[in-house]
Amino acid sequence: MPCTTFAQQTPATTGSGAPAVTSSVSASAPNIAWYYGDKPPVAQLRAFDAVVVEPDHGFDPSQFKTPKTQWYAYVSVGEVTPERSWYKELPKAWLLGRNAAWASRVVDQAQPEWPAFYVEHVIKPLWDKGYRGFFLDTLDSYQLVAKDDASRAAQEAGMVRVIRAIKARYPDAKLIFNRGFEILPQVHDQAYAVAFESLYRGWDQGSKQYKDVSDADREWLMGHVRQIRDDYHLPVIAIDYCPPTDRACARETAKRIKAQGVVPYVTDPDLSTIGVGRIEVLPRKVLILQDRDPRTTIDTSEGVRFVATPLNFLGYDVEYADINKPLPASVPPDRYAGVVVWVNTSPIKQVAALSSWVRQRIHDGVHIAFLNQFGLPVDGSMADMFKLQLVRGRANGPLSVVSQDKMMGFEMAPQPERREAQPIKVSANGQSLLRLKSGNFEFDAAAITDWGGYVLNPYAVFSMDTVEQARWVVQPIEFLRRALALPDMPIPDVTSENGRRLMLVHVDGDGFASRAEFPGPEYSGEVLLQDVWEKYRIPTTLSVIEGEVGASGLYPKLTPRLEAIARQMFALPYVELGTHTYSHPFDWSRTVPGAAADRAKEGPGADKGGGDTAFTLSIPGYKFSLDREIAGSINYINERLAPPGKRVKVLQWSGDCQPPEIAVRMAWDAGVLNMNGGDTTITRSSPSWTEIAPLGIDKGPGAYQVFAPNQNENVYTNDWTGPFYGFDRLIETLQLTDTPYRFKPINIYYHMYSGTKLASLKALKKVYDYALSQPVFPIYSTEYVVKVLDFRNMAIAREVGDDNTWVVRGDGDLRELRWMAHGTPRLADAQGVVGYDKAAGGIYIHLDDGAARFTLAPEAEPAKPAYIAEAAAFVRNFARNGNELSFEAGGYYKPFVRLANAGACRVKVNGNPARTARAQDNTVRVDLTGAAAQTVTYQRIDVVC
CATH class of the missing domain: 3.40.50 (Rossmann fold)
Known part of the structure; x- marks a missing residue:
């Protein structure tokens, strides 16, 4: 139900002589939203500091990672409907009357046992589910049945006992009152905030009509606002109503409320849309x-x-x-x-x-x-x-x-x-x-x-x-x-971090059992281990196909040797583990239930050789199973090949890389990330954006497939028919996806069989050398995957009445924004912004932990403080205190931090004066120690200017 149960009541005396409130809302006032619909859109609502939800719709706050957002449960104090779970336990003698507009019953607050009942049957189950805040509704409903001063006083005293009982049982509970003006003098110290409905636009449940609030009603409410704000020092929120599709109405009404010094929230009468409050969340x-x-x-x-x-x-x-x-x-x-x-x-x-x-x-x-x-x-x-x-x-x-x-x-x-x-x-x-x-x-x-x-x-x-x-x-x-009339907004960017283009390497297991065609190590994996992975010590994701390596696969006699090589490569400190399935399905459309009959028609000979026209590798005695391909191959690597402390983190799709929804969901259910697919193959001979794949594809609930940023050498060598040096054309792709716009990070993606030929090995090294000559920030493939997932769910919101101030909240995995319009972040009062830099496609804004609030100011803003312009490192725990900065930084490969406006600043690393390189552009570079491993070693940096 909406917040209140009856039309607003205004005393005969309105206090119209009081001055109107025209101050704006304090910047420290909370952003609060109400959402009573099924399946709250957490990705957008996380932009708010607190969200009130209807708990009976099954929302579980413990299932969501939203450290900046607290979830409040809607609870009705003065009324109950038969649908509430606690209604059947409620003594019916405690029901005093009815509210016909909402088909609810008014509860007698004067019953001595009512406070204990309410805490035990209403609050406790919600607290146990993880709710730590409660929106107390229908605090005025007693007025429907209490018609004299004595009756009203008894009901009010009962509500006071209920509120005190909640705080006595749960002292840390945050309570938002819906009105309750009559009892606030007694319990204002128990409240976190006070809300009321309809400062400018209301909703009449009886007539099902929107109504403009009269000046007299509004001034009566503002009298209470002044008392709550000035005497009790509590945030005050006005909940107004507009049609659900009229965003202009919501936006303008929120501006009017905010101008009165009240926190606004404007939504639909069912509270089932993302309303406009102090901020407006942009749809993405x-x-x-x-x-x-x-x-x-x-x-x-x-x-x-x-x-x-x-x-x-x-x-x-x-x-x-x-x-x-x-x-x-x-x-x-x-x-x-x-x-x-x-x-x-x-x-x-x-x-x-x-x-x-x-x-x-x-x-x-x-x-x-x-x-x-x-x-x-x-x-x-x-x-x-x-x-x-x-x-x-x-x-x-x-x-x-x-x-x-x-x-x-x-x-x-x-x-x-x-x-x-x-x-x-x-x-x-x-x-x-x-x-x-x-x-x-x-x-x-x-x-x-x-x-x-x-x-x-x-x-x-x-x-x-x-x-x-x-x-x-x-x-x-x-x-x-x-x-689509898309507004300018800070764009979550998965290609970069701290101004550097990201770089990731992942290798599919195909050809691990293949022998090298030149003198030296016998198997392709050995060649790559010695000539590539031990030379280029950067984060790398390696995988194997169990059906090639394991004893139940194609080459059981080779298993001891192949497993030994696999264990050696997986043990490298800068390698993370992936699986490339059990039998390497080539055509994933034939893996869904119902496709088995089609496979049977082709007969056993269809799989011979395992070419791209086959269904899977031809493993003797194997009956296809998605569970064996996914969970089974993961378990094999974890149990047979993984060194202590490492486990498979990602499934790298095989074959056509077009898995059906059920397969993608099974990968997630197995507890691993997934990637591969997409065809980013733009080159000088095919220089079209049609050759650039998106980030991934949503194949259904719980079935998002993340695409590889770039394609592998199989594509560049015409399905491994030659020229076998063709993978060096990946350099063209890397260049064309960086300018004029940066569409992709650098991704070196190849197969084990690249170690079988001198030409392919030489091309691979050429690609590595080119990539590492660029301004890159090497990370693990799984760190890229979670950035893509964070991209999908990051909330971008704009301050109402200030189109230049933004609120951004994500999971903390994606920490870079791209701004393509005029202006740069105003750093002096920014929260969560560590710096910015210009690069392909605009201004790249660097975040601390994925949550930020900042204003974009003209680029000519004077007296900019020191900030991080660029870093080949992760940055965390950033703090600014006047002209001083402190933060922690660390990376996998040649980590450093470049500070802008820092020519006259002193820098310390781990408490010791740092050796710095100072440039004529007033920047200072600080090189750090670091090496690729499974975790990052952070160093504390202090900057005093």
């Missing part, structure tokens, strides 16, 4: 609706291949839906920044459903971008819905370009195709991006509108089938930014 989900071929996996769909990457770069996580299946019932604007529709066939089968669905999204204010086709008949109904003009005629001859925006012709010029001409033009509400004509027939093939925008085929992605390549005709980042 985009839904891609597409008509993919059911015979293919989602991995190869256009939404994954083309659309997700620019959206990731802009800071958005992607969800997918099939346009030919039931469409998502709700795409609320508090969660979703927009919708992208990619349709290959138009019109689709369920035209009516799509038309109604799109109309609802436009009504809700969720912007939509259409790519390729609309999926709807281009007729009067569609034109009216999209506010487009239907034009007469048709393209009977060649098309010519009348006008085009600068975002068109990005990777190739538009190739007009009259067979794709659609008879539409934008109206006054839109801007044409590409206008074409044939005779007197003119139409807009691409446009920006007030509801979103569109780019029709072939002006989004042009497919060059003869060379198996594609090109963006429209600049996708700019088009999606404008069509």
